[in-house]
Amino acid sequence: MRHLIGIEDLSVAEIEDLIATAEDIIANPDKYSKVAAGKKLATLFYEPSTRTRLSFEAAMMELGGNVLGFSEAQSSSAAKGESVSDTAKVISCFADIMVMRHFKEGAPMVASMNASVPVINAGDGGHNHPTQTLTDLLTIKCEKGRLTDLTVGLCGDLKFGRTVHSLITALSRYTGIRFVLISPAELTLPEYVKSEVLDRRGIEYVETTSLDESLPELDILYMTRVQRERFFNEQDYIRLKDSYILTVDKLSLAKPDLCIMHPLPRVNEISVGVDADSRACYFKQVLYGKYIRMALIKMLLEEAAK
């Protein structure tokens, strides 16, 4: 049974196939409106995530399928102490595919080891969030026309930001990628991502604390939120949360074709005034997320039927 737990589960060729399918869905939505007819998607969300859950539900509905599930642990059998393994076996009896978000790292993998239907990881704590990465890749492909030869700035919380780690892993498989890692000293990219991904693959990168100095050279600026839930110490969160704020004034330093991305929700790291700038791509990114999830659900359902 094929699952999607981490972005490395997909080869570059498979990611390109998914992107091609998503682009075709964007161009010809009617062609895909019945590919999941009669199928059910279960959304098992042990922690709240309006955006990701609704994106998956919308994706399944647009493929002609149905959805069922829960949106918080308290309204699930987890509140009675059921294990993830047991829940995966039970849900396999009701649904054709399941999507799991869980606060514990590795929970979707445990589900995949026990489920008899495909499992998609929709975020496991600070660990993996592969469909966000697929969303980011589709956004870059659609907005820049390529996934190669790009200078990519990643700004904010690079330590706990799982979207950043996954995106770096995914983009490192393409040629001509250069990363500019912009963060406060306390939130730099973990050593293991540098040694096991960037250094091992010979990817060029620089680390800096200055967004202003980095802006002129960037093709992509990926802003992230400093997440309160990743800190054990509230004071550290308060001290670091406003480290970087992208404003309209700062954008005057950037290239005219810069693509500004953000996994959302934002707090105040991007001023609302930036939204009107044509370089702001973060709301389009949400829409791309639905299309790539449609492509992914289609692929996994087809693989499961083989």
Add this chain to the structure above:
Amino acid sequence: MTVDEIKNGVVIDHIKAGQAMEIYKFLGLDKFDCTVAIIKNAQSRRMGKKDIIKIDSDVVPDLSVLGYIDHNLTVNIIKDGANVSKYHPELPLEIVDIVKCKNPRCITSTEQELSHVFKLTDREHSVYRCIYCESKAKN
């Protein structure tokens, strides 16, 4: 001090001094109903001091974990009093329930029935990572 040679079994040599009991535990030798000799702080030209374990048994325990503990030690397989095989253990690709994942955010911290499985992710630096949360194994 003299410890008799064994007829059939395993001699694990060149163990770092003081590490023999750890290996005894990892191999589950307390559960074996055979003679086991643990020699601590033996003289070694190469290491100064070393530990040695001799297991006198026709049934050889699963030795794959030895590579994880120290791939520089030497394993001698003894049959009918002769040394039939001598090798340095390789790093195992996977270790199961040898070390526990210490990441409090890992699913293994709450679901007690799960095996603690680590995979070799960096052979050069002997790095093992939890298959669930990818945290590095720590002894």
